[in-house]
Amino acid sequence: MKGLFEAVYNRLFARFGPQHWWPASTPFEMAVGAILTQSVSWRNVERAIANLASEGLLEPAPLAGAPIELVAELVRPARYYWQKARRLQTFARHLVQRHGGSIEAMLRGETAKVRSELLALEGIGPESADSILLYGGGHPVFVVDAYTRRLFHRIGVWDEKIGYAAMQERFHRALPADPGLFNEYHALIVRAGKEYCTARRPRCGGCPLASLCRTAAEAESSSGEDGSPR
DNA sequence: GCCCAGGTGGGTA
DNA sequence: TACCCACATGGG
Numbered sequence: 001m002k003g004l005f006e007a008v009y010n011r012l013f014a015r016f017g018p019q020h021w022w023p024a025s026t027p028f029e030m031a032v033g034a035i036l037t038q039s040v041s042w043r044n045v046e047r048a049i050a051n052l053a054s055e056g057l058l059e060p061a062p063l064a065g066a067p068i069e070l071v072a073e074l075v076r077p078a079r080y081y082w083q084k085a086r087r088l089q090t091f092a093r094h095l096v097q098r099h100g101g102s103i104e105a106m107l108r109g110e111t112a113k114v115r116s117e118l119l120a121l122e123g124i125g126p127e128s129a130d131s132i133l134l135y136g137g138g139h140p141v142f143v144v145d146a147y148t149r150r151l152f153h154r155i156g157v158w159d160e161k162i163g164y165a166a167m168q169e170r171f172h173r174a175l176p177a178d179p180g181l182f183n184e185y186h187a188l189i190v191r192a193g194k195e196y197c198t199a200r201r202p203r204c205g206g207c208p209l210a211s212l213c214r215t216a217a218e219a220e221s222s223s224g225e226d227g228s229p230r
Numbered sequence: 231g232c233c234c235a236g237g238t239g240g241g242t243a
Numbered sequence: 244t245a246c247c248c249a250c251a252t253g254g255g
């Protein structure tokens with residue numbers, strides 16, 4: 001591991017410890033969560049997953065065969081529910097038709113091949129595909145997301161408008177291709193992001209990365225010049 | 231009442 | 244390539 005990427009990891013791990021990701025009991029449930037969590041808080045995803053479980057739909061074949069009206073109603077808490085119901089069934093049907101209903105079978109393939117297979121499915125973009133590869137299949141692929149973009153932008157590592165592939169490449173260059181490390185690092189970024197690095201009002205006080213961070217430094221200095229009380 | 235959350239796909243210039 | 248928008252719930 002090199003430079004800033006190593007320093008950030010060490011600080012986050014020292015503060016938060018192991019995150020035990022992904023929060024799911026099977027690879028298929030993990031993939032369902034990856035689709036449902038798109039632009040939605042995890043709390044709402046948990047409700048949707050519990051609803052699917054209560055109807056026995058956390059398996060590829062039953063989910064693939066269920067009426068879309070039922071699936072949509074069950075995943076309603078996860079927002080965009082018609083769209084996500086369709087995406088879940090597209091994924092489940094792909095597993096049934098191409099892999100005997102086994103996500104493990106699909107994930108046994110070579111990384112680049114499985115990735116392009118996932119990306120070809122409706123509703124699975126780079127982040128969802130990489131999450132499924134890493135957290136569902138143990139492939140050495142670093143997952144980046146909105147928190148990663150924001151947090152490392154505020155630290156001064158890259159521009160706010162950097163794309164997914166460019167961010168991912170920076171991690172792949174800086175880190176050894178270790179799935180265990182990638183797993184923990186991404187989870188730690190999300191943990192820190194939720195707690196300290198939110199979009200509108202970051203809470204830099206107490207953030208383990210504050211001494212590396214421009215936003216935190218600005219908040220600190222401006223409190224002594226312009227924006228301060230009295 | 232307002233903002234935002236572990237994105238993706240489709241459209242336009 | 245670079246933006247813009249639809250999708251459409253629940254919590255702080």
